Amino acid sequence: MSLPESSSCKSPLGRGSSCKTSLCRFASVTSLAIALLGGMVLVGGQSSAEVDPKFADQVKQFLDSQDGRAALVTAMKKAAVEEQEREKAEELENAFKNRADVSIGSSPVKGNPDAPVTIVEFSDFECPYCSRGNQTAQQVLKAYPNSVKLVFKNLPLPFHNEATPAAKAALAAGKQGKFWEFHDALFANQQKLGQAFYEETAKKLGLDLEQWKTSMASPEIDAAVTADQEQAKKLGVHGTPGFFVNGVKIAGAYPFEHFKGIIDRLLAGK
Numbered sequence: 355m356s357l358p359e360s361s362s363c364k365s366p367l368g369r370g371s372s373c374k375t376s377l378c379r380f381a382s383v384t385s386l387a388i389a390l391l392g393g394m395v396l397v398g399g400q401s402s403a404e405v406d407p408k409f410a411d412q413v414k415q416f417l418d419s420q421d422g423r424a425a426l427v428t429a430m431k432k433a434a435v436e437e438q439e440r441e442k443a444e445e446l447e448n449a450f451k452n453r454a455d456v457s458i459g460s461s462p463v464k465g466n467p468d469a470p471v472t473i474v475e476f477s478d479f480e481c482p483y484c485s486r487g488n489q490t491a492q493q494v495l496k497a498y499p500n501s502v503k504l505v506f507k508n509l510p511l512p513f514h515n516e517a518t519p520a521a522k523a524a525l526a527a528g529k530q531g532k533f534w535e536f537h538d539a540l541f542a543n544q545q546k547l548g549q550a551f552y553e554e555t556a557k558k559l560g561l562d563l564e565q566w567k568t569s570m571a572s573p574e575i576d577a578a579v580t581a582d583q584e585q586a587k588k589l590g591v592h593g594t595p596g597f598f599v600n601g602v603k604i605a606g607a608y609p610f611e612h613f614k615g616i617i618d619r620l621l622a623g624k
Contacts, residue, residue: 446602446616453601454589458505461582462525462533465495465503471617474505476586476596479521479540480514480547487595487607488541494613501621506537507582509594516547521579523552526569532559 416422456474475491477484491504508525510517520540527536539555540547556566569575586596590603597604599616 449603450619454598454603456589456598456601457585459581460578462506462528462537463503464506464534466500467503469498469501469503471498471502471600471620472505473502473613474507474598476507476509476582476591476594478509478511478514478517478594479524479537480517480544481511481594482544483607484595485541485544487597490607490610490613491597493610494617497610497614498617502617506533507585508579509583509586509591509596510579511594518579519549519552520547522570522575523556523566525575525578526566526572527556527559527561529569530561530566532561535559 417426458472458474461474473491473494475487477487494502495504508521510521524533524536524540527533536555536559539558543551552570553563553567556563586592589596589598591605593605595607597613599613600620602616602620604612604616
């Protein structure tokens, strides 16, 4: 699965604490550029020829110290975070300007059917980040019970062996009005995915087992999963989870606050 910064297994860069050294008197962390290249010191875009030699020597001594190296690493981390935030802000503005037209079709819907905000989710039942994304989606529904509805679409990834069978099992349960209950059970038990678990869940939900099995193996269910996959491809969704909030694309398992910012903006008509 493609992993955006919000759902990467790598630890995100932490925000650097404000620098309290004398070096910070000369430039802010974001504008300070210090590099030692063959004895040259670059400060704020100035070469060593343009910087007071005494000051340059002080900078070099500072950078050679443990505190200096730590301050430089902190500054680099903070600059990286600020750049990521800038890129995300740009990406969000572009997403607002270029909203996608996402057809709901016959996909399962949860929430107020007349809600002004529709979240369309492309997901994979075996993907751990989709489980995180699902938790956020449920949190959103609770926070906006009248304003948001959730549409679920399947995007089983080829390297997840149980993703497609799980998708078919859930859609088959939907034929008996139990899609969301089956959906919840799958995400709550990702380590147990397999035919035995699907049948056990179908029994617990009181489904007609033979009817459910027939539905799961039907061309109709297979076509529904394929249609979701093709729709995702056309919309440029190549990893999971992927969301569209009234057409505003969110690529990855972003936290609740990210969704809230978009939803509040949409509700305010901005």
